[in-house]
Amino acid sequence: MGKHPNDRLQGTLDLLVLKSLAGHGPMHGYGITVHIQSIAGDALRVEEGSLYPALHRMAQEGWIKAQWGSTENNRRARFYSITASGQKQLAAEEKRWSDLTQAVARVLQMA
């Protein structure tokens, strides 16, 4: 992928989406938003507009796959689920995230 100024933040969104899909199973875009917010509360706000480009990008990378299905109200919706390669990516992202937070935590403690 090309370089984005908010690469780190994007990585965070990817991580959250992948984790949610890994934990909860297939969801549509709105479902993912609600899922993340219900767990994280108001502290973390998913940029709803950025979610869809991110979902489509991840689908291109082969981390998640999209399928048309219907909601409980019988509305047509696109459901996303995590792939094997997405699982690998999730593991890598998680590792990176914990490295990062640990590093930040160490700096906060020591400084």
Next chain:
Amino acid sequence: MGWFSRLRNTLRSGALQREVDEELRLHLELRAQDLQRNGMNPTDAQFSATRQFGNPTLEAERTRIMDMSAWMETILKDMRYALRQFARNPVFTGVAVLSLAIGIGANTAIFSVMNAALLKSLPVTDPQRLVMLTNPSASGVSIGMSGDERPLLSYAEYEQLREHMTTLSGLCAVESQLDRWQVRINGGAQEDIRGHLVSENYFSVLGVEPVMGRLFSAEDRKAPGQDPQAVISYEYWQKRFGGNTSVIGTPLRVFSTTLTIVGVTPPGFRGETVGQSPNVWIPMMMQPMVLPGRDWLHEDLSKQMEKVMWLHAVGRLKPGVTLANAQTEADVLFRNIIETGYPSTLSPETRKAVLNQRLKLHEASTGAFQSREDFAQQLFILLSMSAVVLLIACANIANLLLARATARYKEVGVRLSIGASRVRVIRQFLTESLLLSLLGGIAGLFVAMGAARLLIIQLTQTSQNFSLSTDLDWRVLGFTLGMTLLTGLIFGLAPAIRGTRVNINESLRESGRGYTGSGAKLNLAKGLVIVQVGLSLLVVVGAGLFLRTLWNLQSVDLGYPKENLVLLSVDAGSAGYKQPQLPGFWHDVSDRVQAVPGVRGVTYSINGIFSGGESGDRIEVEGFTPTKDNERGSRFDLIGPSYFATVGIPLLRGREFGSHDTATSTHVCVVNEAFVKRFFSGRDPIGLHVTEKFGDHKNVMEVVGIAKNARDHSLRGDIPPRFYAPYEQFMDGTPDSGAMIVRAVGDPEQVLASVRKAILSLNENIPLDEAHPLVVSLERTTAQPRMIAHLCTAFGLIALLLAATGLYGVLSYGVACRTNEIGIRMALGAGRGQVVTMILRETGLVVAIGVAIGIGLTAAGSRLVASKLYGLSALDPITVAEGVIILGVVALAAGYIPAARASRVNPVKALRHE
């Protein structure tokens, strides 16, 4: 989403947009519903949902771009990666691109000639609406009448059709053969110019506009001789006049008439006949002036039995009219024309034959073309051959890629282990292959441009007036692109699939040699080499068949010595000689030529030898009752005194003609052996009578001699029955044109020059455009098989070279893989000879299977070439055996080097290597 569906997304972004919009709309609706559930009123909920989301249109756009750009980006990444790989392996890249360039170049060159000659529409307005009322592959002037389908029309018949065809918006006529005139331009020296007489409406029917000046039109048609204009072609204008605008108004003197150049046709327009490229078009009304001595415009339809059939008729269908509609109308009209167009006094039998003539309409968007079928057939053979060579090259590149895939075993393992999907790696491999073939294709276009020119030079030798220009239009470029992509897929797919079948653990093991899993790969490589051997045999046998055909044709016994025979076609009619003078004229010419030093004998023949023209008539033979149709006619030639002595055809019995055989003496003829066999089986023909018939004319001749069979017009097939008659006794009187046949002593070219001078000393206005030694005409007859033989030989050599490198590569690789094994064998006491034998046995097996496949392929392809062969069958055992031997020797040579290398393996080193 798969690779393909992404491509589909890019192409069908409308559908994609709807899908993304639907997805986002659902989000907003669900959000609004939730807000409402929390007590917000519907309007506010909707507003709030949208605000929270941001700009939906913008986000939808960004979402879509993600779908497409990610795809584009991986492609670019793959391409960059591929180019790095190429730069790292310059030898591999060079070899692959070069062999592809040759393969694709050869195919493109042949296809571009095919395109220019057979597929491209004429550069005229709406060529799809053009129809020909005559046979597009006919050419020449024939006097008499035709059988079933009328190949060409007389001027009077054309005029009738032009006046009455209502399904056509216009009908024009054009001379079917290309004329060569000696002209003086602007009062300068005599020079050659080629052109056509065309009806005055020619350019308007075709829809051609001048680039300069004006083109003559139907209004210019007044009376014979009243329209002294000429239009020249763009190419001729550039070549002869350097594109100078002052060309308009330039006088052009032909015989005793002066024409004025009035216009220039647009670039690319070369008339209606492919391959002719006239320099000049002259209005039909000028026929009596530029083809003097003949009046082909005036014809009293109802009185003349013999029609001068020399014109093509090209018409333009009115909008909404189909070819079938026009055919129906033409059928009725032409029936009318011939019903009233022949003498009313004909016998019922002759009348029936006359009424049998019909017109057949042909779609004419690609124009007329002499012997189109034949041309298409030979190009198709060449194209098939070059496609096979390209396939062999593909197999080579596939093998190289396969070997490289093995070298990249570890790299692929690493990529797969860090999360690349196999499909992703296959795509990477394929991108490399396609890029490689694209490079080959681009280089191939350059090869093609040169090769097409060479090919056209070869083709030009098959016929003196043939000219063609190829260009890279969309059809040729499309063909090349399609072939390039197909090639990339053919040689790329197997290595990509095989190369990514990697055992990750094994590939990553530090000490792994990377060769362990290569047994299957070696089998695939061997399979490819077997295919190469098979295809090479096909090409080599093909080349052998055509070389033998050429050899057979060149060594055909003509029945007389062909060396030192010289022919000049003499056109007394154009020089103004009329009937009563003609017998004297031919005597004078003979006398003058006879006096030239170096001339041993001279005679006359109306058709000459291997000139392309022949005569035939219906005959009745005394005491013979015909039962089959081919027993009612015979070919004939009108000849001068001492014809048989001069040409060298032995007379088996009787006498040949002398100067005492005149119009008023007893009419006589000499017949050939084939004639005797068909018509006089078991009887003595001398003294019996043969009656030549045309319409209700008759010429009763007494047989005075029997000539040995001789080949005078065709190298192939059985020699047909033929009779020879003295030219002065012909039923239409002495001919006004014909060929002088000279038996020379010494250099024929030199004698030819002196003979030409001698004839011109009689009258300098006699056109002598066709004058050359017989061997030159014979070479022209064999030019087509020679071209096929030469090109196929070239293809055969390339195929052998490719197959040899392929075989060499695979065997070397096999030896490298088996160094250990060979070392152990030698350590255990195997001798060098045994090792060599072992490797060569492997070669032998590969070649044997390949040869078996190759023979099968040859048998399958034999139908394609059978009609082009002479003196042998398409599965000629000797040729096939030769091909197998050649292939075997090349394979042994290719196999011997790795075998010798294997035998030099040092057992100690080999084992330590482990």
